[in-house]
Amino acid sequence: MKKLIILFLIVLLSACHKKTAYQNPYLENVKFSIQINLDLPEYSALKFANNSVLVRNAGIKGVLVFNSGNGFLAYEASDPNHYPSSCSTMQPNQFTCSCSCEDNTYSLYTGQLTKGTGQYSLKPYHIAQNNQTLSISN
Numbered sequence: 001m002k003k004l005i006i007l008f009l010i011v012l013l014s015a016c017h018k019k020t021a022y023q024n025p026y027l028e029n030v031k032f033s034i035q036i037n038l039d040l041p042e043y044s045a046l047k048f049a050n051n052s053v054l055v056r057n058a059g060i061k062g063v064l065v066f067n068s069g070n071g072f073l074a075y076e077a078s079d080p081n082h083y084p085s086s087c088s089t090m091q092p093n094q095f096t097c098s099c100s101c102e103d104n105t106y107s108l109y110t111g112q113l114t115k116g117t118g119q120y121s122l123k124p125y126h127i128a129q130n131n132q133t134l135s136i137s138n
Contacts, residue, residue: 024080024120024123026078026080026081026082026083026084026120027060027076027078027080027084027123028060029138030059030060030138031137031138032058032059032137032138033135033136033137033138034055034057034058034063034135034136034137035133035134035135035136036055036065036133036134036136037132037133038132038133038134039132043065046065046067046072046134047067048067049067049068049069050067050068050069050094050095051066051067051094052064052065052066052067052092052093052094052095052097052108053065053092054077054089054090054091054092055136056077058136059076059077059078059125059138060076060077060078060084061076061077061078061084061088061089061090062076062077062078062089063075063076063077063125063136064076064077064090064092064097064108064122065127065134065136066092066095066108066109068095068108068109071129072127072129072134073108073109073111073124073127074124074125074126074127074134074136075097075106075108075111075122075123075124075125076122076123076125077089077090077097078090078123079099079101079102079104079118080118080120080121080122080123081102081104081113081116081117081118081119081120082101082102082118085101087099087100087101088101090104090106092108095107095108095109096108096114097122099116102116102117102118103115103116104116104117104118106121106122108122111124125137125138126138
């Protein structure tokens with residue numbers, strides 16, 4: 001009976017693990033923190049659901065910010081399925097984004113690849129809203 005309890009505890013403890021960090025050999029883990037004001041004209045599209053913008057002054061190739069209608073999401077703008085290059089910055093198009101290098105397209109709702117090739121999803125960033133200010137960080 002004692003062995004059974006020990007075995008049960010080992011199985012239980014091994015099942016509990018931390019959420020693993022986003023691991024991608026193509027994208028380094030760049031630390032940054034920015035704030036964007038939704039009242040500024042360059043971010044006004046984010047006041048409406050299903051709109052996105054590219055913020056160029058953060059992350060590796062910039063940050064894609066998306067208003068899902070239920071909140072805001074932020075992702076690295078460099079295509080996660082190849083090393084950053086001159087063509088790897090993805091361009092937002094409402095609720096998707098695309099890379100011209102390999103014609104990869106990703107959903108800004110989920111971060112998943114919807115067209116093209118690769119095994120990695122978009123690299124998510126932490127985002128928080130305080131009134132009309134979005135704080136984005138990694």
